[in-house]
Amino acid sequence: MNPIPNALCFGDGLPASGAPCVVAVSVEGLRVSPMGESPVVEHVVAFADMSVEAGGLDHDQLVVSWGEGSSRRTLYLKDPALIAAFRRAAPSQLTAHLERAAEQVRRARRSHRLLWSSAVGVLTGLVLFLWFGSDLIVEWAVARIPIEWEQKLGESVYQDFLSKETILKEGPAVSAVQEMTQRLTEKIPNNPYTFQVSVVQSPVVNAFALPGGYVVVFAGLMNKAESGEEVAGVLSHELNHVLQRHGLERMVKMLGLAAVVGIVLGDQQGVLGLAKQLGMELATLKFGRAQETEADLTGLRLLSDARIAPDGMIRFFERLSEKDDARVELFSTHPMSAARAERLKAELAALPKQTPNPFTFEWKQVQDSLALSGPKQ
Amino acid sequence: MKCEILYPGAFPMVRVYLDANETVKAESGAMVAASPTIDIESKMEGGFLGALSRKMLSGEKFFFQTLRASRGAGEVLLAPTVPGEIVLLELDGVNEYMVQKDGFLAGAEGVKIESKMQGLTRGLLGGEGFFILKIGGTGQLVLNSFGAIHKIDLKPNEEYIVDNSHLVAWTSTTTYNIDKASSGWIASLTSGEGLVCRFRGPGVVYIQSRNPGSFGSWIRQFIPVSE
Numbered sequence: 001m002n003p004i005p006n007a008l009c010f011g012d013g014l015p016a017s018g019a020p021c022v023v024a025v026s027v028e029g030l031r032v033s034p035m036g037e038s039p040v041v042e043h044v045v046a047f048a049d050m051s052v053e054a055g056g057l058d059h060d061q062l063v064v065s066w067g068e069g070s071s072r073r074t075l076y077l078k079d080p081a082l083i084a085a086f087r088r089a090a091p092s093q094l095t096a097h098l099e100r101a102a103e104q105v106r107r108a109r110r111s112h113r114l115l116w117s118s119a120v121g122v123l124t125g126l127v128l129f130l131w132f133g134s135d136l137i138v139e140w141a142v143a144r145i146p147i148e149w150e151q152k153l154g155e156s157v158y159q160d161f162l163s164k165e166t167i168l169k170e171g172p173a174v175s176a177v178q179e180m181t182q183r184l185t186e187k188i189p190n191n192p193y194t195f196q197v198s199v200v201q202s203p204v205v206n207a208f209a210l211p212g213g214y215v216v217v218f219a220g221l222m223n224k225a226e227s228g229e230e231v232a233g234v235l236s237h238e239l240n241h242v243l244q245r246h247g248l249e250r251m252v253k254m255l256g257l258a259a260v261v262g263i264v265l266g267d268q269q270g271v272l273g274l275a276k277q278l279g280m281e282l283a284t285l286k287f288g289r290a291q292e293t294e295a296d297l298t299g300l301r302l303l304s305d306a307r308i309a310p311d312g313m314i315r316f317f318e319r320l321s322e323k324d325d326a327r328v329e330l331f332s333t334h335p336m337s338a339a340r341a342e343r344l345k346a347e348l349a350a351l352p353k354q355t356p357n358p359f360t361f362e363w364k365q366v367q368d369s370l371a372l373s374g375p376k377q
Numbered sequence: 378m379k380c381e382i383l384y385p386g387a388f389p390m391v392r393v394y395l396d397a398n399e400t401v402k403a404e405s406g407a408m409v410a411a412s413p414t415i416d417i418e419s420k421m422e423g424g425f426l427g428a429l430s431r432k433m434l435s436g437e438k439f440f441f442q443t444l445r446a447s448r449g450a451g452e453v454l455l456a457p458t459v460p461g462e463i464v465l466l467e468l469d470g471v472n473e474y475m476v477q478k479d480g481f482l483a484g485a486e487g488v489k490i491e492s493k494m495q496g497l498t499r500g501l502l503g504g505e506g507f508f509i510l511k512i513g514g515t516g517q518l519v520l521n522s523f524g525a526i527h528k529i530d531l532k533p534n535e536e537y538i539v540d541n542s543h544l545v546a547w548t549s550t551t552t553y554n555i556d557k558a559s560s561g562w563i564a565s566l567t568s569g570e571g572l573v574c575r576f577r578g579p580g581v582v583y584i585q586s587r588n589p590g591s592f593g594s595w596i597r598q599f600i601p602v603s604e
């Protein structure tokens with residue numbers, strides 16, 4: 001019957017995974033006998049010649065080294081009884097090392113326990129959050145996103161998008177949209193955003209706003225609208241998606257925990273990298289019903305504050321929902337419902353009556369200019 | 378127990394000879410064929426609670442079966458799920474291997490397996506999951522890889538850097554840290570690159586020549602997406 005190895009020996013000429021050997025503690029030092037050699041060659045390493053430290057993956061192994069150069073040997077001891085025997089027999093000059101080693105083991109164990117309890121804590125917390133508070137966590141994380149990040153993110157998607165579209169640089173349509181934006185944004189208290197609005201030559205009946213204040217209005221929407229007030233209603237709704245940071249909320253929800261962690265750690269590149277993977281989806285993001293209602297109501301109030309006739313917004317929504325027009329893409333991101341229009345009407349009734357200021361442009365001319373500049377639809 | 382690798386290379390199998398009443402632990406689903414004297418014991422290592430915690434913590438995948446030659450000596454043929462090499466290691470009671478979950482194929486009766494939690498950062502970022510297997514005891518241990526298996530020998534204090542998704546197993550005398558290779562660890566977490574393990578000897582690190590994650594995404598592009 002072979003003796004059972006209780007240590008691994010490393011060094012030149014020995015296997016990289018360690019040579020199994022039998023180690024015993026004696027008064028003068030360690031008796032080391034490599035396995036598989038007969039007759040058994042016993043080697044005695046004096047305490048005076050060795051150095052000691054804690055090692056191994058969990059710092060729970062006693063590492064004993066001796067010798068120089070190619071005859072240097074490193075012994076890994078793991079058996080607790082053997083380690084205890086070593087500590088009892090070792091002279092005082094080694095004790096300091098050993099105690100440090102023992103302290104390292106204790107610390108490793110403690111951090112292990114801490115790890116377990118914190119893992120359980122994190123898991124419990126996570127489950128609780130998923131159950132009750134995922135919206136809270138999202139809001140909490142979104143509130144921590146600096147405006148500059150948001151702008152960087154929105155701008156990159158915006159430029160990406162515009163590079164594939166024909167943008168109207170000037171003309172009545174562009175000035176009309178600029179006038180609407182100007183009138184709306186100057187009524188936003190403490191506005192941290194610089195809104196940029198582009199009109200895209202496209203038959204698509206839609207508009208969208210990207211985080212950071214980048215707004216795109218499609219010419220198709222302006223063609224469908226019967227007045228500037230109607231377009232201003234959509235614009236006001238979109239601006240409020242930005243102001244309420246709805247896009248960011250959706251984004252954080254879609255990206256999940258990694259985004260939250262990145263935001264908390266301030267890892268801008270990481271979060272932007274994650275967000276870029278969503279790419280264009282940001283533009284066609286479907287907002288939640290609560291977010292739509294919020295954008296509707298705050299949008300309506302903003303219109304009223306800006307003295308833009310707010311019923312234009314309601315009329316446009318109603319008119320679009322009546323028509324069964326497959327090309328009205330606004331529906332794909334903004335499902336219309338009678339209830340939605342009703343809620344807006346109720347809200348409008350509750351708002352103080354304002355005398356609206358008309359726009360300086362003639363809507364018919366704006367629409368005619370679109371028909372001239374773009375391809376026939 | 379005696380093991381023999383059949384068809385070494387990409388599509389190997391292991392033939393395990395068992396004496397009467399001897400057992401082998403095998404990754405569930407790894408059994409291809411067996412003598413009629415072999416029975417599958419559904420008993421989980423570590424009893425009901427052990428099984429429960431293993432199921433919950435280290436994933437369904439690591440539910441290994443115990444195969445017993447209860448009605449006389451016989452043999453079992455085992456094969457891993459993925460194409461790749463198989464390596465046989467001999468455990469002598471002192472050496473211990475940390476094995477990523479999918480790397481375990483089989484172990485002799487005397488082989489002890491426990492799932493071990495990684496340090497939080499190691500586990501979250503390491504790619505090999507929160508839990509790895511700590512395998513010790515005595516007898517033969519059979520590991521499998523995705524692609525070819527490559528052994529890296531490390532002298533005391535010698536360092537080596539490995540992309541974590543290529544890790545199969547390493548000795549417990551080897552320490553390691555997770556390093557990020559590029560800036561922005563969230564980006565690297567999702568792009569699947571840029572996270573590496575810095576190993577420090579002494580000991581041995583086994584790596585696989587293919588990355589299961591990358592292979593998966595490569596395959597995915599050919600699969601039509603149906604809504």
Ligand SMILES: [Zn+2]
Nearest residue numbers: 287292295334
């Ligand atoms: Zn909306």
